[in-house]
Amino acid sequence: MKDLSLDFQFTSSINKVWESLTDSEVLAKWMWKNDFKPVVGHVFQFRAEPNEWWDGILNGEVLEVDEPHKLSYKLGTGSEIHTVTWTFTKSEDGGTHLHLDQTGISDNPGAFEGAKYGQTESIGKLKKLLGEL
């Protein structure tokens, strides 16, 4: 099992960043289509474009909601279920510091191979849209 820890800095306010990560419609714009709700126990799905290896569905369940400071949910498919935790902190300049912890990433997730290709594919499409290729 491996963990991932990342930090991001936003100039937007903590409430705006919180909304971006919890509002279903905003999430759909930068993540995937979803039926997410920031309610503990809510079961949700992210739906990416299916491909030949993967049906495009990621299942999730909300674990913790402490607006606008902490958001945690399970996310994954098959046996590869991770815990994703976002921690929001107001910066001195009025912006927001966002910390991500993703735990439970297996060393050899064969069953999840399709999701990886799926995500890689969507990132590729995204970059094309953004003219970054």
Next chain:
Amino acid sequence: MNEKSQERDVYVAIADPTRRKLLRLLAEAEELPLHELTTQFQMGRTAVSKHLAILKEVGLVADRKVGRETRYRLNADPLREIQDWVTFYEKFWNDKVALLKKLLMED
């Protein structure tokens, strides 16, 4: 995250179904000439050759001239990067958050 200057990487190389099929074909054979690869696709030889050039650029295929034909073979080493899932998710979230920042007009 400014990725505009980033060179083509292995993720982009395998993001295309034609290129993944090429990799699978090459994985099943030791070495294949371009004309044999081309018969597996609806597209022409120039298009297939372009895809092979992208795979070559990231080191996923190697080629050599034998007489008048070019033969291609798989080099799976760069795929090791993709085996590392932590690296994969790091890239995934960095890309997603970069998009969110664009959405929030923070660029």
